[in-house]
Amino acid sequence: MKTISRFVCIILLISIFTIHTPLALASDKAIRGHLDSISGDSISGWIWDSQSPDTSLTVTVTVTNTATGETAAVQSVQADEYRDDLMTKGIGDGSHGFHAVIRWDTLPEAAYSVSISSNGIPLPGTLLHTTGDTKLVSLGSFKTTAYCPCYRCSEGWGRNTSSGALAAAGHTVAVDPRVIPIGSHLLINGVEYIAEDTGGAVKGNHIDIYFNSHTETLQHGTRRAEVFLIQR
Ligand SMILES: [Zn+2]
Structure with missing residues (x-):
């Protein structure tokens, strides 16, 4: 009996993995984006889900203090700004740009890394920024x-x-x-x-x-x- 139930468990586990893993990977891969630049307090980029091309996503911008590894600031914004360059590149209807505002003068003097994610999925690319005399x-x-x-x-x-x-x-x-x-x-x-x-x-x-x-x-x-x- 034990052997049979174990066997059934293994089959169930295999089917769960084979059914769910490719879907999870597909939706992760469908989300594309880029952190473009930091200009003063403004951080800009774009993010887009190719499986839902006309929906705007929420992007989370995370600022990490590189010395302590601590999160210094987090901001979630809607990526729904229209950009000609995105439209030209075939990124949906082009309305997938975002701007987040980070008040650098409120943060301690340090070197920071800035990264973006959507629904907990990190997107590649990191920008660096320093404050004060750093x-x-x-x-x-x-x-x-x-x-x-x-x-x-x-x-x-x-x-x-x-x-x-x-x-x-x-x-x-x-x-x-x-x-x-x-x-x-x-x-x-x-x-x-x-x-x-x-x-x-x-x-x-x-x-x-x-x-x-x-x-x-x-x-x-x-x-x-x-x-x-x-x-x-
Ligand atoms: Zn070793």
Whole structure:
């Protein structure tokens, strides 16, 4: 009996996944959008559901403090502004642009990343913005890899870094100090890190990002990213 009910359960689970997964993916893929620009307090872009081409969607603009990872501001607006360029590109009837207003002067001085989502579905693309005297200077394109405290990754150093600081995830990176001075604050993919470690294999335009587990380092693998120096 147990075997039969298990078998029925498995069949049910398989049918739930096969019925629902493609639909979920299809509706996610149907939503397209872009975060275009930040001009003063105005953030603009467009968002559109190709499966419901004449409906305007609500877009949520999220502003994240890159130093703390905390959400600094959230604003939901209707994407129903007409734009000639959207009409020309075949984005429905063209009425899918949006403007959100973020009062930057009400936020603490920092570097921020701005992203958009619709119904909890994040859309690709992030814009960066700084307030006050904070400046971002692009250092160009870097190879990024990942390491963890395991013996193999850290060569026996564990969480100890060459600068003396204890490595922390979402915070520590290893750099080539001839390219990036130790102590520099860096912005990589919207996250602020501090250059506080070095490594024998980290040379030139290469940054090794610290993670807590080896699984996460494997997920990261080798990537490329534009790296910004945060100046305050
Ligand atoms: Zn490891």
